[in-house]
Amino acid sequence: MVNNFCLILSKVSVVFIGIVITVPIICGFLGFFLPSFNYLPILGKGELNLDYFYISMNIPGIYKSILLSIFTGLVSTVLALFFSQVILLYFFKTKIYNYLKIFISPLIALPHVTMAIGLIFLLSPSGLFLRSVSPWLTGFDRPPNTYIFPDEYGFLLILGLMLKEIPFLVLVSLSALREFSSTKFFDLGKSFQHSSFSTWCILIFPIIYKKIRLVVFIIIAFSSSVVDMSLLLAPSTPSTLSVRILQIFQSSDMDSFFIASNLSLIQLFIIIISLIVWIFFERIIKLKFFYIFFLKITSFKLEFLKITILCCSIILFLLSFFGIICSILWGFSENWYFPNFFPNDLNIDNFLIFYYQNKSLILISIFIPFMVSLLSMSLTILWVELLDYLKITKTQFEWIIFIPLFIPQISFLIGIQSFIIFFNYNSFLIPLVFVQLFYVIPYCFIILAPALREVRSDYIKVASSLGKNRLDRLFNIKIPLVLPSLLTSFAIGMIVSFSLYVPVYFIGAGRVTTLTVEALNLAISGSKQDVGIATFFQILLPILLLFTIALINKKAIKWQI
Amino acid sequence: MYFKLADNLSKIVLRCFIIIIFFIISPYTNATEKKNEWDIRAKKVSGQTIFFHAWGGAKNINSYIKWASDEVKKKYNITVKHVKVTDTANVVARILSEKNVKKDNNGAVDLVWINGENFSVMKKNNMLLSENWILDLPNSKYLDFENNPSLLNDFGVATEGMEMPWGVSQLNFYYDSKYINSPPRSASELKDYILRNKGRFTFPQPPDFTGTSFLKQILIELTDDKSLLKSEYVIHKHKDALSSLWKWLDETTPYLWREGKNYPPNYLALTELVAEREIDIGMAFNIAHASNAISEGKLPNTVRSYIHKNGTLANVHFLAIPYNSGKKTAAKIFVNFLISPEAQLKKQDKNFWGDPSVISVEKLDNNWKNEFSILPRGVATLSNDELTKKLEEPHPSWVKIIEQGWIERYGSNN
Structure with missing residues (x-):
């Protein structure tokens, strides 16, 4: 009887979780899909037509925005993929290789906004780079009138995106490398007298790529629709499509909502087009002709090329590093005018004022990620356990949770927004946590679910033969066994949530803000000192988090042994 | 029980x-x-929380609002939450969508800082508390509505008591006197200056409020028949009126900062550019902006302000209550505090905000009169005598036309 009840209850729960996850995704999609065809009965529009496509296409400069989005998205992904592989290749089988993850984790933990701010502080005409060579080399006693950084074509945006994506790609490639006997493959290639580079290209990269293909797709989708970085790094006449959507959405007349929805749909098309282009090139590269071409071209031991690529990688790393240092320095500076390389005065007054005025902001910026990450972790565990209990082994349908990562954030949130108005809901924190779940669960799930499912069934059998029930088994055996994955997924969840901009902007609606949103606002309209301080906290919090997690992990592992 | x-x-x-x-x-x-x-009435609403939607880009204004919120919390036990908006049009859009879904009470917004085009949209769509409520507030007696018609007119649109004046602003420019002897004081002088100093002038990218206002300023200066701009924009009547502005911009745009292909997002970004000497001239609506920036260490203390020979755009900014606010009384109490001599004095203080007060000093008792007279003016703030020449805002309908025209010509095809 009790067993029967449990069975029904868990069946109901599975269906319930399924509904809670899928319905908002569908709503978010329909919320911008229908209005873009002029359909939203609640606002008195009930007639499907293509009027708004016509209006959208006649917005001045919209084609340039579209091209800019596609261009920056694809180019940044290609370059990031290339450099991530070069970095791995260079460090493969060296001592540093084992520590690469530690170097790279802090860079992954930084929000996009932080990286963008660092780049501006470094490369703008009044930035640290030009200061370091002025006036002794350039003769500039005031910032030159240039239009190189930022530039017309979005290269600065590409650079910013690359700096964030390279560490991420390196990390996922690292875990992919661990899944097969990569050193053996490498040695095999070398024994055929191939150079390391060609060995990597022909033997190892294809295997890695197969494993990280989904991640690459997610990166393409993300970077061709990024909002926060575009606001800071993209050219402004016109900007990328995502920024144009935001601007049009902010306008006060009702039509602009429909135009923004329509453009959101176009933004989705852009992602689809980018992916098609990408897959098309995948096909071409797979051809035998290219295989031979690669074999030939890469087998030359081009020392010069190697050094250039290596230098580029080092420059990229230094850019992120100095960008961060420079932001922090601005936070504590006073009277720092061009061309001084170092501030005239350093003090912590600005810092203290910012801290006292923004205590609650900092707290909420920690609280929201904590809640979101905790919830997504619990949901993942619950889901895996329920499926296990119900003996459902076909889990193909779980790909649904990745959909939010492929729909442009701005489109999805415009869609969700129209439903939130509809529900007449007056709280802001709860919807925000709920919406953030859709961006955090995929990451938690992809780390945690395989770990939970791979726990050896012997342990479970032994435990159940000792009379331990399911809950005991979960908490005393499974969770301790997967603790490292659990902590990683928790940390990643918090980091992802911490750096989200668009959901907080739309759902928080100004009533709930986080450091990421505030840092961007300051970067647009604030003093450089305040931007520096906000950036400082944005760097400090994730790194503290990583540190804590690493510490707990170490203790836990000791305890296990 | x-x-x-x-x-x-x-x-x-x-x-x-x-x-x-x-x-x-x-x-x-x-x-x-x-x-x-x-x-x-104040006792009845004690303990309520109101949401004040106000542009939140400037630190000194945010601190001032924080101070005022703390005061009404102490005095009336009303909690004011400042919702920092990036663009007031957002707030209008939000209330409009609430109106469309018939959410006619307990809306998200209880009070909004507003003027110009946004007010005109809200008034036209009946989105404001429409009764003439401003005279009910006890502190409205300090405002001289009879002799100062600008307090009841927002960009030429009669406010009909739907919004309470909060402060006065006038477009003003600033430059570093260490490097520039005499700044350009008219649209034509400015053009010459831009052509001679390539890359050293820019304005916030329209549709930013200050950026659009700068375009309006140039348009007014270039237009001979100023009455033309007072009436609602009609395409067949007024199309040519803008040609002088476009001609001015055609000539100057290639000589702007970053060749006119990139613009700073708002007036605060201009401050940073002036401080770094990327550009020579900055602009703001707050007459004490340069002084504020100097005292905060954001600008060198050799910076000075100026306005154009024939005057610059001046307007009043207001506070309005949306029709669907659930806490109208609490909002009124907060507004009443904001126009009190105490709050207006603090607002005019250059160490807080530096925004000129809307109340008439003659209507105050001697104590307050004295307080206002001893208020120090910043080094870079112009005196009242220097600010007498004021230009009236064009009809709000021109704003959209100017913005769209600019975006089409200069903002979308670099």
């Missing part, structure tokens, strides 16, 4: 008592009546 009943009963008795006393006293003095009535 009995305790609760007794508690409620005692509250009711107390309230009756207050009301009875109020009725006894009320016939005697008119002024105290208004004040007492006000106090009673």
Whole structure:
């Protein structure tokens, strides 16, 4: 009887979780899909037509925005993929290789906004780079009138995106490398007298790529629709499509909502087009002709090329590093005018004022990620356990949770927004946590679910033969066994949530803000000192988090042994 | 349970008592009546929370609003939450969508900082508390509505008491006197300056408020028949009126900062550019902006302000209550505090905000008069005599036309 009840209850729960996850995704999609065809009965529009496509296409400069989005998205992904592989290749089988993850984790933990701010502080005409060579080399006693950084074509945006994506790609490639006997493959290639580079290209990269293909797709989708970085790094006449959507959405007349929805749909098309282009090139590269071409071209031991690529990688790393240092320095500076390389005065007054005025902001910026990450972790565990209990082994349908990562954030949130108005809901924190779940669960799930499912069934059998029930088994055996994955997924969840901009902007609606949103606002309209301080906290919090997690992990592992 | 009943009963008795006393006293003095009535209303809404949607880009303004919120919390136990918006059009859009879904009470916005085009949209769509509420507030007696018609006109649109004046602003420019002797003081002088100093002038990218205002300023200066701009924009009548502005911009745009292909997002970004000497001239609507920036260490203390020879755009900024606010009384109490001599004095203080007060000093008692007269003016703030030449805002309908025209010509095809 009790067993029967449990069975029904868990069946109901599975269906319930399924509904809670899928319905908002569908709503978010329909919320911008229908209005873009002029359909939203609640606002008195009930007639499907293509009027708004016509209006959208006649917005001045919209084609340039579209091209800019596609261009920056694809180019940044290609370059990031290339450099991530070069970095791995260079460090493969060296001592540093084992520590690469530690170097790279802090860079992954930084929000996009932080990286963008660092780049501006470094490369703008009044930035640290030009200061370091002025006036002794350039003769500039005031910032030159240039239009190189930022530039017309979005290269600065590409650079910013690359700096964030390279560490991420390196990390996922690292875990992919661990899944097969990569050193053996490498040695095999070398024994055929191939150079390391060609060995990597022909033997190892294809295997890695197969494993990280989904991640690459997610990166393409993300970077061709990024909002926060575009606001800071993209050219402004016109900007990328995502920024144009935001601007049009902010306008006060009702039509602009429909135009923004329509453009959101176009933004989705852009992602689809980018992916098609990408897959098309995948096909071409797979051809035998290219295989031979690669074999030939890469087998030359081009020392010069190697050094250039290596230098580029080092420059990229230094850019992120100095960008961060420079932001922090601005936070504590006073009277720092061009061309001084170092501030005239350093003090912590600005810092203290910012801290006292923004205590609650900092707290909420920690609280929201904590809640979101905790919830997504619990949901993942619950889901895996329920499926296990119900003996459902076909889990193909779980790909649904990745959909939010492929729909442009701005489109999805415009869609969700129209439903939130509809529900007449007056709280802001709860919807925000709920919406953030859709961006955090995929990451938690992809780390945690395989770990939970791979726990050896012997342990479970032994435990159940000792009379331990399911809950005991979960908490005393499974969770301790997967603790490292659990902590990683928790940390990643918090980091992802911490750096989200668009959901907080739309759902928080100004009533709930986080450091990421505030840092961007300051970067647009604030003093450089305040931007520096906000950036400082944005760097400090994730790194503290990583540190804590690493510490707990170490203790836990000791305890296990 | 009995305790609760007794508690409620005692509250009711107390309230009756207050009301009875109020009725006894009320016939005697008119002024105290208004004040007492006000106090009673204030007591009723004690403990409420209102959401004040106001542009939140400037630190000094945010600190001022924080101070005012703390004061009303102390005085009336009303909590004011400042919702920092990036563009007031957002707030208008939000209220509009609430109106469309018929959310006619307990809307998200209780009070909004507004003027110009946004007000005109809200008024046209009946999105504001439409009764003439501003004169009900006791502190409205300090405002000289009779002799100062600009307090009842927002960009030429009659406010009809739907919004309370909060402050006065005038477009002003600033430059570093260490490097520039005499800045350009008219649209044509400015053009010459831009052509001679390539890359050293820019303005915030329209549709930013200050950026659009700068375009309006140039348009007014280039237009001979100023009455043209006072009427609502009609395409077949006014199309040519803008050609002088476009010609001015055609000539200057290639010589702007970053060749006119990139613009700073708002007036605060201009401050940073002036400080770094990327550009020579900055602009702001707050007449104390340069002084504020100097005292915050954001600009060198050799920076000075100026306005154009024939005057610059001046306008009043207001506070309005949306029609669907659930806490109108609490919002009114906060507004009443914001126009009190105490709050306006603090607002005019260059160390806080530096925004000129809307109340007439003649209407104050000697104590306050004195306080206002000894208020220091910043080194870079122009005196009242220097600010007498003011230009009136064009009709709000011109804003969209100018913005769209600019975006089409210069903002979308680099």
